[in-house]
Amino acid sequence: MEQLQNEIKKRRTFAIISHPDAGKTTLTEKLLLYGGAIHLAGSIKSRKAQRHAVSDWMEIEKQRGISVTSSVLQFDYAGCRINILDTPGHQDFSEDTYRTLMAVDSAVMVIDAAKGIETQTKKLFKVCKQRNIPIFTFVNKLDRFGKAPLDLMTEIENVLGIRAYPMNWPIGIDGQYHGVYDRRKKHIELFAADDSHGQKERASVVFSMNDKDAIAQIDNDVYQTLLGDIDLLDTAGEEWNDEKISHGELTPMFFGSAMTNFGVQNFLEEYLRLAPQPQPHESTEGIVMPDDEKFSAFVFKIQANMNPAHHDRLAFIRICSGKFERNMQVFHIQENKIIKLSQPQQFLAQDRQIIDDAYPGDIVGLFDPGIFGIGDTICDTKNKFKFADFPVFPPERFARVEAKDTMKRKQFIKGITQLTQEGAVQLFEQPGTGMESYIVGTVGQLQFEVLEYRLKNEYNVDIVITMQPFEVARWLEFNDGKEVVPESLRGADRGMFVYDMKNRPVLLLNNEWSLGWISDNNPDIVLHNVPPDK
Ligand code: G4P
Numbered sequence: 001m002e003q004l005q006n007e008i009k010k011r012r013t014f015a016i017i018s019h020p021d022a023g024k025t026t027l028t029e030k031l032l033l034y035g036g037a038i039h040l041a042g043s044i045k046s047r048k049a050q051r052h053a054v055s056d057w058m059e060i061e062k063q064r065g066i067s068v069t070s071s072v073l074q075f076d077y078a079g080c081r082i083n084i085l086d087t088p089g090h091q092d093f094s095e096d097t098y099r100t101l102m103a104v105d106s107a108v109m110v111i112d113a114a115k116g117i118e119t120q121t122k123k124l125f126k127v128c129k130q131r132n133i134p135i136f137t138f139v140n141k142l143d144r145f146g147k148a149p150l151d152l153m154t155e156i157e158n159v160l161g162i163r164a165y166p167m168n169w170p171i172g173i174d175g176q177y178h179g180v181y182d183r184r185k186k187h188i189e190l191f192a193a194d195d196s197h198g199q200k201e202r203a204s205v206v207f208s209m210n211d212k213d214a215i216a217q218i219d220n221d222v223y224q225t226l227l228g229d230i231d232l233l234d235t236a237g238e239e240w241n242d243e244k245i246s247h248g249e250l251t252p253m254f255f256g257s258a259m260t261n262f263g264v265q266n267f268l269e270e271y272l273r274l275a276p277q278p279q280p281h282e283s284t285e286g287i288v289m290p291d292d293e294k295f296s297a298f299v300f301k302i303q304a305n306m307n308p309a310h311h312d313r314l315a316f317i318r319i320c321s322g323k324f325e326r327n328m329q330v331f332h333i334q335e336n337k338i339i340k341l342s343q344p345q346q347f348l349a350q351d352r353q354i355i356d357d358a359y360p361g362d363i364v365g366l367f368d369p370g371i372f373g374i375g376d377t378i379c380d381t382k383n384k385f386k387f388a389d390f391p392v393f394p395p396e397r398f399a400r401v402e403a404k405d406t407m408k409r410k411q412f413i414k415g416i417t418q419l420t421q422e423g424a425v426q427l428f429e430q431p432g433t434g435m436e437s438y439i440v441g442t443v444g445q446l447q448f449e450v451l452e453y454r455l456k457n458e459y460n461v462d463i464v465i466t467m468q469p470f471e472v473a474r475w476l477e478f479n480d481g482k483e484v485v486p487e488s489l490r491g492a493d494r495g496m497f498v499y500d501m502k503n504r505p506v507l508l509l510n511n512e513w514s515l516g517w518i519s520d521n522n523p524d525i526v527l528h529n530v531p532p533d534k
Helices: 002-010 024-034 059-064 095-103 119-131 149-160 212-217 220-236 242-246 264-274 406-421 446-459 512-521
Strands: 011-018 072-077 080-086 106-112 135-140 163-166 168-173 176-182 187-191 204-208 250-255 281-283 286-288 296-304 313-321 329-332 337-340 345-348 351-354 363-367 377-379 397-403 426-429 437-442 463-468 472-478 496-500 505-509 525-528
Touching: 002 011, 002 080, 011 024, 011 095, 011 119, 024 072, 024 080, 024 106, 024 135, 024 264, 072 363, 080 095, 095 119, 095 296, 095 313, 106 119, 119 135, 119 149, 135 149, 135 264, 149 163, 149 220, 149 250, 168 220, 168 250, 187 212, 204 212, 242 250, 250 264, 281 296, 397 406, 397 446, 406 426, 406 446, 437 446, 446 463, 472 512, 505 512, 512 525
Parallel strands: 011 080, 011 106, 106 135, 135 250, 163 250
Antiparallel strands: 072 080, 168 176, 176 187, 187 204, 281 286, 296 313, 296 377, 313 363, 329 337, 329 377, 345 351, 345 363, 397 437, 397 463, 426 437, 426 496, 472 505, 472 525, 496 505
16 A cells, blocks of 8 residues: 555646647656656757657658657656656647547646747646646746747636636746746746757756845856846746646746746746646546555557557557556456457667556556556455546537549448547448448547548548548437437538447538527537536
8 A cells, every 4th residue: 555655646747739830849748857767868859850859750751840649658757657648739739639638737828928829738738727727837948039928828818718827937038038037936047058059957056035146156147036026926926826727727937948948947846846736537436645555547549550660559548546567367348258458568768668567647558458447446456436427529520531543432331440449540431321321520630631641541531532521520419319310400501410330410600600500590409518418
């Protein structure tokens, strides 16, 4: 029990969320650098020519230099075991991105100081907010011109609706900051010039607030401004409140530059101090505490062919309670079967490692012979329960997808069905079109490219994708439970009437305005934005 509790206390499991180009990859890399997991930054994220991150496994990611799938990185720092779950940074992200956020205990939101809060950050933030997990903000790129720190605080409050508590405050002139004031320790940290282009840790010297040597190094105007700012934050700023931070209502805010390593170590240390250890989870049998000795975990991601050299399918589980041991027998609730967990894997950079044990908060990749589904529970054979269902995220992009060569229909159906099980896309059938073509729904545009690529590479099927002009899907139900058919719906021809794979009627519509019309003209029909039995 004590060993289990000690292991839990050490763990921090989080995701970094941001808009593309805000610096998530660079910050991740720097955390690995400070964590000692790599020795030279840039060894992972190479220059533009072949720009891909540690997490870029699939060929498509390398070709396009973007991260399509979420990856998991584990390393130790200052007595903590850190699990970082990477989320795709590309504009067109997928449901996978959202699901990753189900498996973390907190999130780090990276913001580009010049751009402020951007669209994708807002979307991802919303998912974190729904889960009430703590959110920590890292304002990046302070080595160049950006918005004023106070304006960024106001922007967070206005755009995201949460308050910010600055943990440190930049010292210097916009675009030329050379230090930070640490509000908790009440000291000044001045950074030496960066002579390694961010490849190595950055040297710094710490001074007390009134240290003459420090003041001598800071321009007097800058020092006076700093004193004024600190006074303003202390008197008019938000008060520290652990409760609000733990529910994601107040975000500790850090300023720095991932590229030039300023403020990074300070961020990492404070973050590890404040971030929550693995948290309890809701289940059909009540709350499951991490230190419950009986093992439990859920599947939050399934991915096939992650590494072309391995040709396999992995189910990623997040451990929620008890100790995981290689070859242990567990109960898989959804299949109602006892299974043995052989070949468990953990990840660092491109290496995989077979592991012998793991603890709550850890992420383990299990070899999956095709039995797992997203959200599945595995638990102790003597203590059976099911974790709360994953939320379903409504698709926003739709396309008709068919095999180019009709002779390949069988592989096409097999491939597309399997990718649907993985949760990569949602499938719909339009009555009368048989299985010649499907309507595919996704959360982001990129998923169509991934679908095309994977069907070709894994199933040898070329497909034709015809985008449809819809943005909204609604599952339809009569108040009295009667089945909704196209004839019973006024204005069904304003959209496309389809069925999902469980044969539930769904209407695809162009926009919210059409939705309003349908809703007004069919008062006896309930429109659900996710499948009604979820
Ligand atoms: P992402 O994962 O959030 O998409 O962002 P990524 O880390 O790839 O960073 C996007 C760009 O911003 C990169 O430049 C990166 O070097 C730069 N960047 C990251 N952190 C900082 C910072 O603190 N200051 C400044 N000035 N730039 C930063 P790039 O030109 O697109 O790529 P590269 O040539 O540097 O690889």
